[in-house]
Amino acid sequence: MLIKAVKTENSDTHSALSGLCVLTDLVYEESFDFSETARAALLQINEESMTVMRERAARPHPHVRELGSPDEEAAVALYDAILMNLPGLAAGESSGHALALSKALYQTVVEHCGERPGFDAAGSVICIQDYRAMLLAGRPTSKL
Numbered sequence: 302m303l304i305k306a307v308k309t310e311n312s313d314t315h316s317a318l319s320g321l322c323v324l325t326d327l328v329y330e331e332s333f334d335f336s337e338t339a340r341a342a343l344l345q346i347n348e349e350s351m352t353v354m355r356e357r358a359a360r361p362h363p364h365v366r367e368l369g370s371p372d373e374e375a376a377v378a379l380y381d382a383i384l385m386n387l388p389g390l391a392a393g394e395s396s397g398h399a400l401a402l403s404k405a406l407y408q409t410v411v412e413h414c415g416e417r418p419g420f421d422a423a424g425s426v427i428c429i430q431d432y433r434a435m436l437l438a439g440r441p442t443s444k445l
Contacts, residue, residue, distance in 0.1 A: 314357065319422045321350045322391075351388050358384040358419070376413035379406075383423045390426035403432040 325347035327333050328340050335343065358381075383390070383400065390400055402410070407429045414420060 316418075316421075318350045318354050318357075319419070322347060322354070325350065355385070355388065358387070372409055373413045376410045380410055380414040380417065380420075380423060383426070384419055387422060387426065391422075399428060400426060401428040401430050401435065403435060404429055405432065 325343045328335060328343040328347070386400075407427060411420075411424075414423075
C-alpha cells in the first residue's frame with residue numbers, strides 16, 4: 302500500500318474552518334431547537350475552530366512578492382487587521398462591532414487581496430458604503 306503525503310494549502314484549511322464555523326453558528330439561530338448538550342458541543346467546536354483561525358491569522362505570512370505601492374501596502378495591512386478581528390466582526394449583532402468601508406477602499410482591498418486565502422470570510426463582515434453617504438451619516442471630518 303502506497304501512501305502519498307499531501308500538503309494541505311492554507312486556503313484549504315481556512316475554507317474548511319470557515320465552513321465549520323458557519324455550521325456551528327446555527328446554535329445562535331432561534332429557529333433551531335438544540336438540546337443543551339448539543340448546544341454546548343457546538344459552542345465548544347465553534348470556539349476551538351475560531352482559536353485555530355485566530356492563530357493561523359496571527360502567523361507571519363510568507364511574502365509571495367514584494368509590496369509595491371502605498372495603496373497595496375495599506376490594503377494588505379487592512380486585510381490582515383480584518384482577519385485578526387474576524388471573530389468580533391462576525392459576532393457584530395452581539396458584540397456591537399462593525400466595519401464599513403467606502404466603495405473605493407473596498408475595491409482597493411479586492412484588487413490587492415482578493416486572491417488571498419480567507420478573503421470570502423473577511424469580505425462577508427464588511428459593509429460597503431458610498432463615501433458621501435458616510436459623510437452624511439456623521440463621520441468626523443477631522444483627520445488623524
